[in-house]
Amino acid sequence: MSKLPNISTSIFTVMSKMAAEHNAINLSQGFPNFAVDEKLTAIVSKLAQEDIHQYTPMAGYPPLLSKIALLVKDSYQRNILPETEILVTTGATQGIFTAIQALVENNDEVLILDPSYDCYEAPVLLCNAKPVRVPLNNDYTPNWETIEATCSEKTKMIIINNPHNPTGKILTETDFEALEKLLEKYPKIILLSDEVYEYITFEQKHISVHTRELLRNRAIVVSSFGKTFHITGWKIGYLVAPEHLMMEIKKVHQFLVFSVNSVAQAAISAYLEETSVDKISDFYQQKRDYFRQLLSKSRFKLLPCEGTYFQVVCYEAISNENDVDFCKRLITEHGVAAIPISNFYENGKDLHLIRFCFAKDNTTLEEAARRLCKI
Template identity: 70%
Template sequence: MSKLPNISTSIFSVMSQLSVEYQAINLSQGFPNFPVDDRLIQITAKLVHEDVHQYTPMAGFPPLLKKIADLTQKQYNRTVNPITEILVTAGATQGIFTAIQAITKTGDEVIVLDPSYDSYEPSILLSQGVPVRIPLNDDYTVNWKAVHQACSSKTRMIIINNPHNPTGRIFTQTDIEELENILEQNPNILLLSDEVYEYITFEQKHISANTRKKILSRSIIASSFGKSFHITGWKVGYLIAPENLMHEIKKVHQFLVFSVNSLSQAAISQYLDVVDLDQIASFYQKKRDYFRRLLAPSRFKLLPCEGSYFQVVSYAAISDENDVDFCKRLVSEFGVAAIPNSTFCANGKDLKLIRFCFAKTDETLEAATKRLITL
C-alpha cells in the first residue's frame, strides 16, 4: 500500500519531460541556465586537490557554519550560535522535510498557504500529520482571517514561503504583523519560514522571520545557497532555529543524510569571502525587467513580481483552456514550457495563470518571447 496514494508525478517533471520531447525552450523548472560565477569554479577546482573529501561534522563544515552566522548577523542583525542553531542541509527541500518530520506528530495539523511548493504536503503526510491548505486570495494576497479560523489545538505549524513561489509576491509589514498576532494567540504553533529566494527581491526587500524578535523562539527558517548562487544542482541549504528545536531536527537529519557534501560546503565557505550577496537582487531585477519588456507586446497580462525568479502571467485573453491543457499546447505547438499555477493548489482552482522562470540567459528569454508574442 502506498504511503502517498494521492501524490502523482511532479508537474515539474512532467513539463520538463515534455520540453525535452518537443525540444522546447524550458521556462518551467526553476533552474538557471547561465554559467556559475568563475570565482566559485576556481575555488572548487583548487579544493579538489585538498583534504576536504571526508565526512564533515553532522551539523555542517565548521567554517561554513561560522560564515552563515556572520551572514545572518550582517543581513538581519541577528546573532545565532553556529554550533547549536544552524544546520547545513542537502538543499532547502531536505531541510524542510527534516524539520517537519522532527516537529510534526501523528494527527498534528500543519497550515499551508496555496499555491504552495509541492514538497510541503508529502512531507506532512509522511510524518502522519494533516495538511490544512488555505487558498490565497485571487490576487495572491493572504486571507489572514481564514488562517486564523483554521488554527486549533491540533495545529502544530504554519508554513510560509517568502518571497513566494510561484506567485513572486512578498509579505507586507501588515502580513507579518497578522502572522505574529496569530502566533501570539496560539502559543503552541511553530512557524516554518521558507525563505529560499531571500536575496532575490526587487523594489523592496522581504521581511525575514530572522528580524522578528516576537517569534524567533518559535521559528524555523530555511535558506538555499543553490538558489542564491544559482548552483541548484549542488543541493546545499541550511536551517536556522532556536537550540531546543534544532536539537530535535538534528536527530532526524543524522539518520537521513548525516552530513552534506563536503567539497560543496568547503567551496561555499570560501566563496562567501568574495561574493557580494547584495548584487544578486540587481542581477535578477535586470532579468525580470528585460523579460517583462520582451513580453509587453504579447496578449499575456503580467502580474506583479516582487521577488523570486518567477513571473506569473494571465493567458485569459488568449485561451479559455484550463491551465494544464494550455501549458501542454504551449509546449507542443509553440515550443515553450511553463508551469500551470493550479497544480500548486489543493483545490486545483484555475485562474488562467501560468508561471515562467526568467533565470535564463538573455538569448533564451529572447527566443522564448519571440514565440510567445505570436499567441
C-alpha cells in the same frame, strides 16, 4: 498500498521531460542556465586537489557554519550560534522535510497557505498528520482572519513562503504584525518560514523572520545557496532555528543524510569570503524587467512580480483550455515550457495562469519571448 496515494510525479519533472523531448525552451523548472561565477568554479577546482573528501561533522562544515552566522548577522542583524542553531542540508527541500518529520506528530495539523510549493504536503502526510490548506486572497495576500479561524489546539505548525513561489508575492510589515498576534494567541504553534528567494526581491525588500524578535525563537528559517548563488544542482541549503527545535531536527537529519557534500560545503565557505549577496536583487530585477518588456506586446497579461525569479501570466485572452493542457500545447506547438499554476492548489484551482522562470541568459529570454509573442 501507497502512503501517498494522491501524490504523483511532480509537474516540474513532467514539464521538463516534455521540454527535452520536444526541444523546447525550458522556462518551467526554476533553474538558471547562465554560467556560475568563475571565482566559485576556481575554488572548486582547487579544493578537488585537497583533503576535503571525507565526512564533515553532521551539522555542517564548521567554517561554513561560522560564515552562515556572519551572513545572517550582516543581512538581518541577528546573532546566532553556529554550533547549535544552524544545520546545513541537502537543499532546502530536504531541510523542510527533515524539520516537519522531526517536529510534527500523529494527528497534528499543519497550515499551508494555498497555492503553495509542492514539497510541504508530503512530509506532513508521512507523519500521519493533517495538512490544512488555507486559501490566499485573490491578489495572493494572506487572509489573516481566515488563517486564525483555521487554527486550533491541533495546529502544530504554520508554513509560510516569503518571497512566495509561485506568485512572487512578498509579505508586508502588516502581515508580520498579524502573524505575531496570531502566534501570541497560540503559543505552541511552530513557524516554518521558507525564505529560499530571500535575496531575490525588487522594489519592496524582503522582511525575514530573522528580524522578528517575537517569532524567531519559535521558528525554523529555510535558506538556499542553490537559489542565492545560481547553483541549484549542488543541492545545498541550511536551516536556522533555536537550539530546542534544532536538537530535534538534527536527530532526523543524522539518519536521513548524516552530512552534506564536503567539497560543496568547503567551496561555499571559501566563496562567501569573495562574494556579496548585495547585488543579487539588482541582477534579477534586470532580468525581470527585460523579460516583462519582451512580453509587453504579447497577448499574455503579466501579473506583478515582487520577488523570486518567476513571472506569472494570464493566458485567458489566448485560450479557454485548462492550464495543464495549455502548457502542454505551449511546448508541442510553440516550443516554450511553463508551469501551470493549478498544480500549486490543493483542489487544482484553474485561473488560466502559468509561470515562467526568467533566470535565463538574455538570448534564451529573447527567443522564448519571440515565440510567445507570435501566439
